[in-house]
Amino acid sequence: MKAVDLLELPVEERRDFIHAKGKQKPALKCDTDSIAGVVSQRACVYCGARVVLNPVTDAVHLVHGPIGCASYTWDIRGALSSGSDLYRFSFSTDLKEHDVIFGGEKKLALAIDELVIKYHPKLVFVYSTCIVGVIGDDLEMVCRVAARKHGIEVIPVQSSGFAGNKSAGYRAACDALLRLIGPKNKQEIEKRKSINYLGDFNLAGEVWIIKSYLRQMGIDMNVAFTGDSSYEALKTAATASLNIVQCSGSMFYMAGKMEQIYGIPYINVSFLGVEDTAESLRKIARFFGDLEIMRKTEELIKRETAAVGDIIRGYREKLQGKKAAVYVGGGFKAISLIKQFREIGIDVVMIGTQTGRREEYETINDLVDEGTVILDDANPAELEQFIMKKGAHLLVGGVKERPLAYKLGIAFIDHNHDRKHPLSGFVGAVNFAGEVYSTVCSPVWRYTRTPVVATGYLAGMAGRNETGTA
Amino acid sequence: MGIEQTHYQSVNENQCGMCMPLGAILAFKGVEGSMAIIHGSQGCSTYMRRHIAEHFNEPIDVASSSLNEKGTIYGGEASLKKGLDNSIKIYNPKVVGVLTTCLAETIGEDIDRIAADYLEERGLEGLLVVTVSTPGYGYTHFEGYFLAVKRIIAALVRKTVKHKGINVIVPNISPADIREIKRILKMMKASYILLPDFSDTLDRAFERPYRKVPAGGTKLADIAGMAGAQATIQMGVTVDEAISPGKYLETEFGVPLYNVPVPIGLENTDLFINLLKQLTGNMVPGELERERGRLLDCMIDSHKHNAQGKCVIFGEQENVYAIACTCLENGITPVVTATGGRGGKLTGLLKARLADAGCGNAQILCETDFSRIREKSRKWEANIAIGHSGGRYLTEREGIPLVRYGFPIHDRVGGQRLLSVGYTGTAMLLDRITNTLLENKYKNYRKNIYRQFYDGTLKPAGGC
Numbered sequence: 001m002k003a004v005d006l007l008e009l010p011v012e013e014r015r016d017f018i019h020a021k022g023k024q025k026p027a028l029k030c031d032t033d034s035i036a037g038v039v040s041q042r043a044c045v046y047c048g049a050r051v052v053l054n055p056v057t058d059a060v061h062l063v064h065g066p067i068g069c070a071s072y073t074w075d076i077r078g079a080l081s082s083g084s085d086l087y088r089f090s091f092s093t094d095l096k097e098h099d100v101i102f103g104g105e106k107k108l109a110l111a112i113d114e115l116v117i118k119y120h121p122k123l124v125f126v127y128s129t130c131i132v133g134v135i136g137d138d139l140e141m142v143c144r145v146a147a148r149k150h151g152i153e154v155i156p157v158q159s160s161g162f163a164g165n166k167s168a169g170y171r172a173a174c175d176a177l178l179r180l181i182g183p184k185n186k187q188e189i190e191k192r193k194s195i196n197y198l199g200d201f202n203l204a205g206e207v208w209i210i211k212s213y214l215r216q217m218g219i220d221m222n223v224a225f226t227g228d229s230s231y232e233a234l235k236t237a238a239t240a241s242l243n244i245v246q247c248s249g250s251m252f253y254m255a256g257k258m259e260q261i262y263g264i265p266y267i268n269v270s271f272l273g274v275e276d277t278a279e280s281l282r283k284i285a286r287f288f289g290d291l292e293i294m295r296k297t298e299e300l301i302k303r304e305t306a307a308v309g310d311i312i313r314g315y316r317e318k319l320q321g322k323k324a325a326v327y328v329g330g331g332f333k334a335i336s337l338i339k340q341f342r343e344i345g346i347d348v349v350m351i352g353t354q355t356g357r358r359e360e361y362e363t364i365n366d367l368v369d370e371g372t373v374i375l376d377d378a379n380p381a382e383l384e385q386f387i388m389k390k391g392a393h394l395l396v397g398g399v400k401e402r403p404l405a406y407k408l409g410i411a412f413i414d415h416n417h418d419r420k421h422p423l424s425g426f427v428g429a430v431n432f433a434g435e436v437y438s439t440v441c442s443p444v445w446r447y448t449r450t451p452v453v454a455t456g457y458l459a460g461m462a463g464r465n466e467t468g469t470a
Numbered sequence: 471m472g473i474e475q476t477h478y479q480s481v482n483e484n485q486c487g488m489c490m491p492l493g494a495i496l497a498f499k500g501v502e503g504s505m506a507i508i509h510g511s512q513g514c515s516t517y518m519r520r521h522i523a524e525h526f527n528e529p530i531d532v533a534s535s536s537l538n539e540k541g542t543i544y545g546g547e548a549s550l551k552k553g554l555d556n557s558i559k560i561y562n563p564k565v566v567g568v569l570t571t572c573l574a575e576t577i578g579e580d581i582d583r584i585a586a587d588y589l590e591e592r593g594l595e596g597l598l599v600v601t602v603s604t605p606g607y608g609y610t611h612f613e614g615y616f617l618a619v620k621r622i623i624a625a626l627v628r629k630t631v632k633h634k635g636i637n638v639i640v641p642n643i644s645p646a647d648i649r650e651i652k653r654i655l656k657m658m659k660a661s662y663i664l665l666p667d668f669s670d671t672l673d674r675a676f677e678r679p680y681r682k683v684p685a686g687g688t689k690l691a692d693i694a695g696m697a698g699a700q701a702t703i704q705m706g707v708t709v710d711e712a713i714s715p716g717k718y719l720e721t722e723f724g725v726p727l728y729n730v731p732v733p734i735g736l737e738n739t740d741l742f743i744n745l746l747k748q749l750t751g752n753m754v755p756g757e758l759e760r761e762r763g764r765l766l767d768c769m770i771d772s773h774k775h776n777a778q779g780k781c782v783i784f785g786e787q788e789n790v791y792a793i794a795c796t797c798l799e800n801g802i803t804p805v806v807t808a809t810g811g812r813g814g815k816l817t818g819l820l821k822a823r824l825a826d827a828g829c830g831n832a833q834i835l836c837e838t839d840f841s842r843i844r845e846k847s848r849k850w851e852a853n854i855a856i857g858h859s860g861g862r863y864l865t866e867r868e869g870i871p872l873v874r875y876g877f878p879i880h881d882r883v884g885g886q887r888l889l890s891v892g893y894t895g896t897a898m899l900l901d902r903i904t905n906t907l908l909e910n911k912y913k914n915y916r917k918n919i920y921r922q923f924y925d926g927t928l929k930p931a932g933g934c
Contacts, residue, residue: 010556010559010560011556011559011560033536033538034512034534034536035536035552035556036533036534036535036536036549036550036552036553036556037507037533037534037535037536037552037553037554037555037556037557037558037560038533038556038557038560039515039531039532039533039534039557039560040512040516040534040536041516042512042513042516043512043513043516043517044511044512044513044514044516045511045513046513047513047516047517062481065572066489066572066605066606066607067482067485067487067488067489067606067607067610067810068488068489068491068492068514068517068518068572068606069517069606070482070485071485071487071488071489072488072517072518072520072521073517074484074485074860075484075863076880089483089484090483090484090485091481091482091483092481092482092483092485093480093481093482094481094482095607096607096608097605097607097608099607100572100576100607107480108480110480111480111481113480114479114480114481115481129572130510130511130571130572130573130576131572131573131576131607133542134542134573134576134577135576161510161511161512161513161514161573162510162511162537162538162539162541162542162573163538163539164538164539165512379560380529380531380682381560381682384680384682398520399520399523399524400516400519400520400523400529400530402523402527403523403526403527403528403529403530404529406527407528407529407674407676407680408680409676409678448676448678
């Protein structure tokens with residue numbers, strides 16, 4: 001594979017965050033603050049917290065801050081609910097100049113009162129934003145008083161935007177969830193043969209898909225963190241006998257804490273792609289060591305793999321040899337995508353994440369081909385540079401990356417939180433392959449040569465075919 | 471008439487507005503070779519980039535000074551300077567807009583001083599840096615937009631000889647709308663300087679190779695010459711004078727200001743074209759007259775359908791006003807008009823128009839949210855909504871169909887291509903409105919008439 005010249009970086013400081021796989025083991029810099037001015041694709045602490053907690057369906061999610069923070073996150077995610085839809089409402093204390101000068105505590109207390117009267121929630125999350133962190137509102141105190149007054153749980157989420165990066169927001173959210181579950185000594189924990197599923201947000205019903213697999217294996221899903229979760233369900237989290245962790249970026253901290261506090265062991269799983277899905281289901285079955293469960297699991301895998309095998313093979317024939325660039329939020333997704341692309345005959349030539357951890361980057365390095373560019377906290381200029389240099393045919397990313405891919409004239413896969421179709425499990429693997437096919441092999445790419453040239457029928461008439469397509 | 475000028479509750483529930491720096495970004499996107507940097511935490515620029523990109527389907531590159539804890543405590547000067555260094559290196563802009571956030575304002579950053587020091591330290595006197603104070607807790611994106619336009623003019627304009635050109639200042643309308651306004655200006659043989667012109671930058675043609683800073687935008691030399699224009703036409707009848715770019719040009723350079731509504735609707739378009747006729751001394755060409763005639767024909771064809779319309783209009787105040795006028799001249803009753811911003815002169819202007827049209831129960835809501843808009847829409851039985859995609863909430867919860875207009879449109883494609891200004895654009899908008907009423911009618915009339923007259927489960931007042 002063609003070597004990539006890393007000498008042409010406009011911002012020298014970014015060099016440590018970028019690596020082309022070669023003979024030497026990399027020491028990729030990651031999990032640190034973004035560099036000013038390079039147009040990082042990352043959001044903030046508040047964003048991280050909001051992503052993780054948003055799918056708690058029956059909670060009031062109150063953003064203590066100016067209007068923007070709430071406005072930009074109103075119902076933008078594809079997390080589905082089987083019960084309440086209160087989580088789809090965006091509540092803000094709408095802080096104004098007056099509040100910034102005189103403090104926002106009073107307004108916050110009144111806001112909670114208003115919401116409790118109107119919606120009768122059992123749980124309120126109060127998110128702090130940048131200015132709250134600066135003007136020094138005592139969130140803990142206001143929440144404590146409100147909780148006592150209304151006899152419900154009001155939990156502050158320490159998510160001031162400047163206090164770290166998106167990963168710090170994940171931790172803030174996990175801390176809020178741990179407070180909700182409560183300390184061990186207050187609970188009579190009776191372990192059941194059920195599992196918690198950490199790091200799935202029920203985008204397009206993905207939690208439900210995995211829940212149905214587990215049910216077929218003879219295992220109960222206790223509660224997911226946090227897809228389609230509710231106050232009551234989250235309260236029972238300590239009774240599970242195993243935690244399975246998918247989005248490790250947001251939940252590895254939570255899993256570690258739950259092991260430490262409640263003695264619940266955890267295993268990492270991934271339900272992206274046929275291979276990872278099957279392997280994860282086996283891992284879960286092995287944990288319980290129950291022959292009946294293992295038998296049912298193998299049956300399920302056999303049945304599902306058979307159902308999707310031909311379809312995926314069909315797509316692979318059409319996609320073989322194409323090259324993908326990947327830029328996603330977390331490391332687990334990136335790792336799974338390398339394998340999932342291989343299932344459909346595609347090599348990953350560039351891969352990066354917003355919040356990947358060192359160990360995850362090491363795994364990525366082990367998995368990819370020589371010459372693949374690996375980068376942390378990328379920006380549009382770097383994405384453009386490496387997509388073009390490596391000749392990628394498609395990019396995987398989120399809303400901000402999509403128009404860049406299209407402007408570069410390449411295909412795009414939406415692997416973000418606002419998508420409306422599931423990508424998990426066997427059904428998700430088919431959806432994924434189908435989506436890749438629909439974008440990589442779309443007829444529109446026949447026409448992206450400019451300026452005006454005769455294509456298709458007319459080109460045939462003239463006895464030549466400039467586009468190289470029939 | 472019900473008028474709510476401020477929001478009395480402590481909670482804003484389902485927001486009908488965005489924050490100040492977002493509007494300022496849009497203004498800078500309409501200036502040739504510009505780049506904006508947001509002085510604040512990393513999330514602000516990313517959220518706004520996402521919000522804008524999803525509407526326009528364009529890459530929206532906006533830098534951030536990525537303020538962290540240290541910068542927040544000890545001052546963000548070093549972060550901002552580093553941010554400027556890096557974004558200039560990558561994007562090589564001609565103009566840099568430095569915008570503040572809640573965070574930068576709260577910790578008291580003096581961006582004017584930092585910017586001036588920066589240019590001197592780096593020996594970059596040739597680079598233009600325009601600072602705009604845009605705290606998110608200040609006003610909404612509407613005010614951020616106009617304030618940025620004013621600051622851009624103030625920074626770039628030079629005293630110059632008088633010329634025949636006309637300054638045209640547009641609010642946040644679609645790139646297609648800007649193109650249509652330019653077409654009308656050309657038809658009227660007017661020489662003009664339109665600012666901010668994001669008709670190309672936020673609605674690019676597919677081309678290779680890709681450019682990080684898109685071609686297009688108002689030329690810097692043209693902005694410099696705005697002081698010598700014979701007049702300013704500002705589509706900003708609701709804009710407060712403190713942030714009015716046209717007012718600034720009038721006060722500082724004596725350029726006469728004509729504030730007109732956005733040319734949506736027959737009356738508003740007539741106003742704009744008559745003003746051009748007056749300023750240029752040119753006749754209205756036959757082709758434009760025929761476009762007017764076609765709009766009239768469209769209005770007549772649809773008027774009985776439109777008479778059934780009771781609409782709720784929401785969004786940016788200037789656009790809300792123009793849409794309300796259009797509804798009124800077509801017999802559609804605006805039962806609720808609403809904006810998330812403070813409204814400026816909107817209430818005063820609307821009150822007169824609504825009273826004139828006999829809409830005694832009309833509700834005007836400023837600094838409002840969708841919870842309130844929903845409540846009022848239900849009470850006054852709105853059967854059509856006109857506004858940005860936040861209104862899908864009204865469709866989902868109250869079954870009120872939504873005609874998508876304005877910014878942002880996130881749940882449909884083509885927000886950047888929606889044409890609604892001028893005679894031709896108005897006809898297209900009106901067709902969208904009328905057809906939405908018709909679609910709803912066809913969907914429900916058999917069932918409703920059956921329920922009204924056959925089984926009696928629907929009160930006759932429900933209409934069909």
